[in-house]
Amino acid sequence: NAGVTQTPKFQVLKTGQSMTLQCAQDMNHEYMSWYRQDPGMGLRLIHYSVGAGITDQGEVPNGYNVSRSTTEDFPLRLLSAAPSQTSVYFCASSYSSQAKFSGNTIYFGEGSWLTVV
Amino acid sequence: KNQVEQSPQSLIILERKNCTLQCNYTVSPFSNLRWYKQDTGRGPVSLTIMTFSENTKSNGRYTATLDADTKQSSLHITASQLSDSASYICVVSANDMRFGAGTRLTVKP
Numbered sequence: 001n002a003g004v005t006q007t008p009k010f011q012v013l014k015t016g017q018s019m020t021l022q023c024a025q026d027m028n029h030e031y032m033s034w035y036r037q038d039p040g041m042g043l044r045l046i047h048y049s050v051g052a053g054i055t056d057q058g059e060v061p062n063g064y065n066v067s068r069s070t071t072e073d074f075p076l077r078l079l080s081a082a083p084s085q086t087s088v089y090f091c092a093s094s095y096s097s098q099a100k101f102s103g104n105t106i107y108f109g110e111g112s113w114l115t116v117v
Numbered sequence: 118k119n120q121v122e123q124s125p126q127s128l129i130i131l132e133r134k135n136c137t138l139q140c141n142y143t144v145s146p147f148s149n150l151r152w153y154k155q156d157t158g159r160g161p162v163s164l165t166i167m168t169f170s171e172n173t174k175s176n177g178r179y180t181a182t183l184d185a186d187t188k189q190s191s192l193h194i195t196a197s198q199l200s201d202s203a204s205y206i207c208v209v210s211a212n213d214m215r216f217g218a219g220t221r222l223t224v225k226p
Contacts, residue, residue, distance in 0.1 A: 004160075035216075042121060042206070042216030043161075059213075090160055103149060103168065108160035 002026050006091050006109035013081040013116045021076040021112050023091030029107075031094040032074040033058070034066065036087040037111075043090065049074055050097035081116045088113050120144045121209050123217035131225055133196055138220045140190040140207030148210040152181050152192050155204045155219065164192070164205075197224045 007022045025032065033048035035058075045058030049068040063085060065077040074093075078085060091109040096102050124139045140150070149168045153161035165174045165181040167190070173182050178195045194201055202224045207217040 040218055042218050044216070045213065092160075103166045105163045105166070106151075108153075108162070110160045111158070 004091055004093050004107050004109035006089075006112050008112060009110070010113045011115070013078070013114065015081060015083060015116060017081050019078050019081065021078075021089055021091075021114070023074045023076065023109060024072050025074075025091075025093040025107070026072065027093065027095070027107070028071060029093035029095050030071070031097045032068065033092050034064070034074070034076045035090045035092065036060065037090060038087050046076065046089075078114075083116045086114060086116045121207055121215045121217040123205075123207050123220050125220060126218070127221040127223070129223045129225060130197055132199060136194050136197060136222065138192045138194075138205050138207075138222070140192070140209075140217055142188050142190075142207070142209045142215070142217075144188075144209040144211045144215050146211055147185060147188075150181075150183055150190050150210070151208040152179070152190075153206040153208060155206055157203070161206055194222075197222075199224050199226060 004025045030051050034046040035043040037043050044060050046064050047066040049055045052068050052071050055066050089112045092106050094104045094106045096104045121142045130136050151166045152164040155161040164176050164179050167174050167183045169185050180193045183190045204219040204221050206219045209215050
């Protein structure tokens with residue numbers, strides 16, 4: 001049981017390049033989400049999914065795309081990287097799609113450090 | 118203004134001392150409040166989850182309290198250890214989850 005696995009751990013991109021951050025969980029969790037963490041700020045929700053084939057926007061979705069073709073995987077795509085997207089990205093999952101309301105534990109991946117130059 | 122404010126921003130204490138971290142929130146309606154520990158370079162790990170009806174919850178040397186009337190929570194760490202050095206994040210759930218910016222705790226020998 002690996003939990004939530006994110007790759008890559010570190011990435012440097014040039015402005016305008018595209019890339020995909022991978023996220024996989026092996027806990028059969030219904031709910032998956034992506035956050036970004038910037039200095040001095042709390043984690044902010046980018047996109048989330050309540051099940052395979054269902055995705056929705058969070059607080060800061062612009063410049064990012066997601067898909068959920070399987071229960072296990074929830075990749076985050078940067079369409080055309082900008083320096084403002086330099087951040088640490090965390091994928092998270094929870095058993096219930098009502099994780100924010102229920103007492104279900106939310107599990108986070110180890111993070112992906114992205115620098116856009 | 119962030120709906121979840123944590124204080125202090127950073128804290129340095131000596132090993133084996135106790136400390137208390139604060140979380141004030143304006144998020145409404147309230148569903149639950151979580152405390153996470155985030156080691157440097159790692160993802161957040163859950164410490165406690167409290168609902169509206171709970172006013173205290175412990176996890177080993179960590180004890181969280183909640184006053185839903187004043188919208189305040191605290192995380193008390195007893196007999197600190199070097200491994201407690203980390204950021205501690207308060208998360209409040211209403212219609213969505215709101216994260217505090219965290220308190221950076223350093224425990225020195």
